[in-house]
Amino acid sequence: MSQPKDSCVEPAGGPIGVPETEGQQPTTTQKEELRMLAQVGKPAPDFEASAFVKGGFENIRLSNYKGKWVVLCFYPGDFTFV
Amino acid sequence: MSVDSRFTHKIWQEEELSKMVKGGVPFAMLSDAGGRIGKVYGVYDEAAGVDIRGRFLIDPDGVIQAMEVLTPAVGRNVAELIRQVKAFQHVRKTGEATPSGWQPGRVTLKPGPNLVGKVWEIWKPDMAF
Secondary structure, eight states: OOOOOOSSOOOOOEESSOOOOOSSSOOHHHHHHHHTSOOTTSBOOOEEEEEEETTEEEEEEGGGGTTSOEEEEOOSOTTOOO | OBSSOHHHHHHHIIIIIHHHSTTOOOSOEEBOGGGHHHHHHTOEETTTTEEOEEEEEEOTTSBEEEEEEEOTTSOOOHHHHHHHHHHHHHHHHHOOBOOTTOOTTSOOBOOSGGGTTTHHHHOOGGGGO
16 A cells, blocks of 8 residues: 655546546547446446555555455535535 | 535534544545546436545456446435345355345345245345345
8 A cells, every 4th residue: 555645736536447538628538438337247448546544544455355245435525415 | 525615524424424423434434526436326416516425436456346326316225235236245155146126144046947936935025125
């Protein structure tokens, strides 16, 4: 598990194994490909993300959780209401 | 996971969540800078610039077994998530199938020729609730 340096801006990895789109405006086809990756019955797309966990900062990679059940929740934002 | 930074996660945990849950929520709070991971999971709202309320249940092989996506104004039901985790774990262990509304201890189904046309004998609609 890599430790992020606590500077202000640090690349956090992001999706792994997903082709980067070139330029600022991906074509419709590229967008569709990105959207189609997560499906039931298919491998969960791997990623690395910086995280706040157990009082400290850590980079978390999904594939390090093989062998465990994982619940991955997205939500609109910290300090929002629901 | 949200598009907020790990620094914002820290302050939210310390200033608010720890007042709802003693000691704070015990889960890793992940940062999805720019929504790049949310895009891959199909939950990034381009117009709002945030990840919407998506939930993915991933098994020990790294395979997605369940997903649920809600628009922001409606919250999730954690009891249903826990029921699904138990059901998927039971199915993985036994090879059985769990009918609608299944709860641990209730009747399961063993799909095969002998069950065709006979589900009504062992499963009743009131068991869906």
